[in-house]
Amino acid sequence: MTRSTIKAWFLVHKWSSLVSTLFLLMLCVTGLPLIFHDEIDALIGQDYEASLAGPASAEAGLPLDAMLQTALAQRPGEVPLFMAFSQDSPLLTVTTGPTPDAPGDRMTLLFFDRSTGEALGPAPSDGVMDFILQLHTDLFLGLPGMLFLGVMGALFVVALVSGTVLYAPFMRRLPFGTLRTRRSRRVKVLDQHNLLGIVALGWMMVVGVTGVINAFADPLVDNWRSGELAEMTAQYAGDAPVGLADYASLDAAMASAQSALPGRSPQFIGFPGGDWSTGHHYAIFFQGDRPLTQHLLTPALVDARTSELTDARAMPALNQALMLSKPLHFGDYGGLPLKLIWAVLTAATIWILWTGVILWLRRSPAAIERRIDEIATGAAAGAAA
């Protein structure tokens, strides 16, 4: 690499990092407790997934129509928005709201035991965790906040790539894992920054890229609804939306959907008029039937007036990428040991960001030329710091 190429990559690394560091630090610090949100929720409230006995609510239990009646009786005047199933326990959740397109803060999440029909009350809310999640997702700014954090995530990816490009020439005279401790503080911090950066690179890259994809979740769902979903249900385009009074049997709808997608397990139902359906359909989302595809959902659109299947079709590639991005970003798919690994690597990322800030704060005038020399010739144990 020529000296000017190195200088260009150095400046890319410096500025992509500087602009995003503060937000990345916030994302790491808020992300740490979020890794363990299942465990924290179970500590604070009742852990229904562990305590309810019986078949999984996705498989069997009381009729869905009966469960929906129980839910609506608790929220008179409201309409159902979602019904979600557990693959492990009889826990079934129903989300209601004043209107089919109610925003998140007007929704109510209710818990039920599908094997006994018992209402378990509203989902316990934890103000602190909700605050942390909101800050992590959108800075309390809604969609613009999400997209902004998505851009910060993209800068993080740029910083990872440029950092790796600079790592190669810098390390040509040093064995892997060298941490020089008898030199200046700058050298000590620089070696830690480089070692942790290259070691955590794969994980940071995956969590960064999937974070960016998650930031675009809302536009991707809107895009699916106005594109493929509208196409699948084109014959309904001019009809008035179906009202609650005209809803046909959910159990019959589930049976129609399952005859089109045999052997699949349902994950949730989007009711008519919400973000995940049309004004005329129950959208029943099924998991894939193999381990590798279990995170990929396929919607079956069932006419909410007749319970007859309209169409079932896999979602577009970008939406599939979004569905795979969620577990890869959250780290919630491999038990507690994977969460602990997530926490350790998050802590390493915080240290990489912090040492990056120190290296920038301790720069001196005209230092950039010395930095470029150091990278271009390769750092060495005997060279001046």
Added chain:
Amino acid sequence: MSGAAIKSRPRRASVARVLAVPAVLLVASIAGLVLGLTGDGFPDGLAWGLLSIPILAAVYAFARRG
């Protein structure tokens, strides 16, 4: 810089050699992350093992720094 200082410098390794260990760690991390998605039980164990490799590499480097 004196001639002695230059002589004492280790030879510059090729880029391929410098990036060999990082490439192994990168592949282990990504393989662990993806394999863990393919199911519970054995795939999860594989994910823990593979993702521990980069962490252990850093622990080893910090333990023997001097």
